[in-house]
Amino acid sequence: MTPRIRLPRSLAGRLFAVQIVLVTAVVAGCAALAYLSDRAEAKETARRQVTATATAVAASPAVGAAALAPDPSGALQAYAERVRRDTGVDFVTIMSPGGVRWTHPDPARIGERFLGHTAPALEGRTFSETYTGTLGPSVRAVAPVRDAGSGQVVALVSAGITVDAISAQVRRQVVVLLAVALAVLAVGGAGTYALGARLRRHTHGMNAAELGRMHDYHEAALHAVREGLLLLDGQRRLALANDAGRELLGLPAGAVGRHVTALGLPDGLTEVLLAPGPRVDEVHLTAERIVVVNTSPVSSGERRGTVVTLRDHTELLALSGELDSVRGFAEALRSQAHEAANRLHAVVSLIELGRAAEAVEFATAELELAQALTDRVVAAVAEPVLAALLLGKAAWANEHGVVLELTDDTRVDDGLLPPGLPARDLVTILGNLVDNAVEAATGSGAHHAGRVTVTVRTDAAAGELLLRVGDNGPGIAPEAVAEVFRRGWSTKEPPPGATPGPYGRGLGLALVRQAARRHGGTVGVGSSPWGGAEFTVRLPLRAAAGAAREEVGA
Numbered sequence: 001m002t003p004r005i006r007l008p009r010s011l012a013g014r015l016f017a018v019q020i021v022l023v024t025a026v027v028a029g030c031a032a033l034a035y036l037s038d039r040a041e042a043k044e045t046a047r048r049q050v051t052a053t054a055t056a057v058a059a060s061p062a063v064g065a066a067a068l069a070p071d072p073s074g075a076l077q078a079y080a081e082r083v084r085r086d087t088g089v090d091f092v093t094i095m096s097p098g099g100v101r102w103t104h105p106d107p108a109r110i111g112e113r114f115l116g117h118t119a120p121a122l123e124g125r126t127f128s129e130t131y132t133g134t135l136g137p138s139v140r141a142v143a144p145v146r147d148a149g150s151g152q153v154v155a156l157v158s159a160g161i162t163v164d165a166i167s168a169q170v171r172r173q174v175v176v177l178l179a180v181a182l183a184v185l186a187v188g189g190a191g192t193y194a195l196g197a198r199l200r201r202h203t204h205g206m207n208a209a210e211l212g213r214m215h216d217y218h219e220a221a222l223h224a225v226r227e228g229l230l231l232l233d234g235q236r237r238l239a240l241a242n243d244a245g246r247e248l249l250g251l252p253a254g255a256v257g258r259h260v261t262a263l264g265l266p267d268g269l270t271e272v273l274l275a276p277g278p279r280v281d282e283v284h285l286t287a288e289r290i291v292v293v294n295t296s297p298v299s300s301g302e303r304r305g306t307v308v309t310l311r312d313h314t315e316l317l318a319l320s321g322e323l324d325s326v327r328g329f330a331e332a333l334r335s336q337a338h339e340a341a342n343r344l345h346a347v348v349s350l351i352e353l354g355r356a357a358e359a360v361e362f363a364t365a366e367l368e369l370a371q372a373l374t375d376r377v378v379a380a381v382a383e384p385v386l387a388a389l390l391l392g393k394a395a396w397a398n399e400h401g402v403v404l405e406l407t408d409d410t411r412v413d414d415g416l417l418p419p420g421l422p423a424r425d426l427v428t429i430l431g432n433l434v435d436n437a438v439e440a441a442t443g444s445g446a447h448h449a450g451r452v453t454v455t456v457r458t459d460a461a462a463g464e465l466l467l468r469v470g471d472n473g474p475g476i477a478p479e480a481v482a483e484v485f486r487r488g489w490s491t492k493e494p495p496p497g498a499t500p501g502p503y504g505r506g507l508g509l510a511l512v513r514q515a516a517r518r519h520g521g522t523v524g525v526g527s528s529p530w531g532g533a534e535f536t537v538r539l540p541l542r543a544a545a546g547a548a549r550e551e552v553g554a
Contacts, residue, residue, distance in 0.1 A: 019195075023188040031181040043139060046161045047128050051141040053087045053159040055126055058143035063094065067145055067155035073102040073110055081105070090135060090165055093158045094145075097122060102155075109134055114158065118142055121156050130163070137163040228291070228310030236260045236274055239305065248291050248310045269293065273308060283313065285510050288518045380406055381456060382414035385423035386430065390454065393434045402441045402450030404434070407468075409457055416458045417465065418541055425515045426467075430456070432508035433469040433535050440473030440532060451530060458541065467537040470528030484525055485513040512537065 057063055057080070066075035072094070080092040080103035094103045099114040115133040120126075121142040128141040140160030144153045228245030232238060237259050241251055255263055260273045269284045272293055279295045292311040298304045343362070350359035374391065381387040390406070397404040417426075434454065441450030455468040476484060512535075516523045521539040528534035 019192040020189060023185060023192060027181050027185045027188070031177055046139045046165075047141070049087070050089055050139060050159040050161055051126065051128055051143075053083065053089050053092065054141040054143040054157045057083055057092060057094070057159065058126075058145045058155075058157040061148065063157065064145055064148055064154060067094075067096075067102075068147070072096075072155070077103045077107070077110070079103075084159075087159070088161075089159050090138065090162045091158075091160050093160075095156050095158070097153055097156060099156070104134075106134070114156075116140060116142070116158065118156055122153055124153060133160070135160075135162050139163065228308075228312075230273075230308035230310070232260065232273065232306040232308065234305055236306075238263065244312075245308075245310055248289055248312055249286055250288065273306070285514055288514060290511075290514070376406060380410045381412045383412050383417060383423070383426075386412060386426055386456060389427055389431060389434075390456075393431070393438070397434075397438045397450075397452060400438060400442050400450070402438050402452055404438070404452045404454065407453055407455040410455055411457045412465075413458065416460065416541065421465070421519055421539060421541075425519065428515045429512050429537055430454075430467055430469070432512050433467070433537070436508060436535075437469050437471035437473070437533070441471045453528070460541075463541045465539045465541055467539070468534065470530070470534035471532040472528065472530035473532040475527060475531055476525060476533045481525060485509050485523065509535075 062079065063076065066072050066079075069075055076094050080094055084090070084092045084105065091105050092103065093101055093114060095101050095114045095118075097118075099118055101110050101112055101114055104110050104112075116131045117127075117129060121144045124144050124146070126141060126143040128139065130137060130139050132138075133140070138160040140158055142156055142158045145155035145157060146152065147154045225242065226244055228248040229240075229242045230238065230245050230249075231240040238251075238256050241249075241255060245251070246255070249263070249265060249269075251263060260270055263270075265273070266284065266286060269286065269291075272279050272282060272284065272295060275295065276297065278297060279293060282293045284291055284293055290313045292313050294309045296307045298307060347359045347362060350356070350362065377387050377390050377394070381390060390404075394404040434452065437452045438450070441452055451472045453468075453470045455466065457466050458464075459466060513523050516537050516539060519539050521537060524536045524538075526534050526536070
């Protein structure tokens with residue numbers, strides 16, 4: 001049974017085997033063509049050499065004169081041998097027109113008839129042929145010797161080189177050719193092996209089928225994974241981006257191949273992608289999302305690129321904000337319950353002291369104050385989430401010694417807010433603005449009471465929802481107006497020894513701008529009538545057209 005030839009398993013091994021076969025075939029073919037070409041060239045060179053020799057001897061006047069002498073052989077033998085040695089041919093034979101030899105390398109052959117054709121030469125033409133004579137097969141030329149006076153053919157000259165001599169010359173050339181061919185084959189094999197070894201390292205010894213399966217798995221995993229994945233090459237160009245990565249960063253269709261600086265990303269995120277070292281769980285804001293970025297350089301002696309993973313924390317942070325609001329509501333309810341218990345104790349004590357009238361007056365005043373705030377909010381704001389937020393923030397502000405009041409033009413009728421404007425984003429916008437305003441009013445000093453005004457109204461004619469929050473705090477310096485919405489900007493210093501949260505400080509206003517831009521709205525900052533800061537947010541009640549705008553210094 002004939003053993004079956006087993007091909008190498010890996011792709012690199014198979015390519016190496018195929019390349020070796022191709023190189024061997026090419027070198028062998030070139031060697032065969034070179035051999036045939038050299039053999040034909042050697043015969044042609046021999047033909048030209050013997051033709052030139054025979055023609056030169058036949059044209060010599062001494063040969064013509066000797067041919068008419070009584071003893072042509074004695075006069076021409078030494079001359080013919082000298083010419084043979086000088087020209088490198090194997091024989092120079094001078095003969096009579098009848099073909100009787102007058103000269104020959106073997107003197108014993110003188111006087112015998114010449115073996116070969118002479119008819120064309122007798123007609124006055126020089127010709128060449130390959131013929132087997134006394135020295136074996138040879139390439140020979142025959143030229144006529146003419147009488148100087150009459151022009152008659154008086155002798156013939158034949159010069160030749162044996163086929164064995166030509167073959168010996170070809171063999172010497174073949175040896176050199178084979179040496180060159182083997183050197184080329186060795187160099188080609190070494191180069192092919194080096195390329196195969198490099199390919200084997202890059203493909204990790206896998207064959208074509210395994211590489212195909214890996215590619216299919218790679219494509220499926222890229223489209224299936226919910227985390228964003230970017231691959232940057234060594235020149236910081238985008239080499240790959242999966243579906244989630246394109247969506248999180250809002251990358252255009254032709255983003256692959258562009259430099260990081262040409263992707264239109266925020267400056268902070270661009271700096272992270274350009275950074276040489278790894279980055280771990282850094283939070284950055286894009287136009288519409290909050291992403292957590294991790295980068296890991298890929299290197300093996302030299303920088304090959306960077307792997308970037310992106311996680312969407314927009315929903316998580318929104319839920320965290322809602323949880324903070326719920327905690328605020330709970331804290332406000334706790335404070336109200338604590339204050340209600342204190343007031344109840346005061347009422348009970350007044351009754352025990354027999355001061356019933358004062359007890360009724362005290363309880364009625366407290367109920368009227370709380371009910372007035374509730375009635376004011378409920379009557380002006382029909383949106384339940386906004387109403388609950390304002391009531392909770394009012395109680396929280398009161399606990400911090402700040403009065404939160406609604407302006408007279410606050411009005412949100414039921415059914416005016418579109419479904420595309422979720423209450424979660426309204427809580428993000430208004431909650432962060434109120435929190436900043438209360439903190440600013442609280443830190444404004446003890447020489448006057450903190451004050452925060454809130455305006456929430458819908459303008460059906462303008463087709464927009466207006467949210468305005470002002471305070472009587474220190475305000476914002478003119479040189480900082482352009483930076484207030486940048487992530488990380490804050491006028492508050494963290495307390496000594498405090499551990500920063502996962503998102504750091506200065507994120508609230510950045511979230512406000514992001515939520516407004518997501519719905520095609522605008523955000524402006526200016527001065528309130530009491531000298532503090534006043535933020536104005538306008539959100540379209542109809543579908544937003546075009547990109548969001550920012551109004552800084554409104």
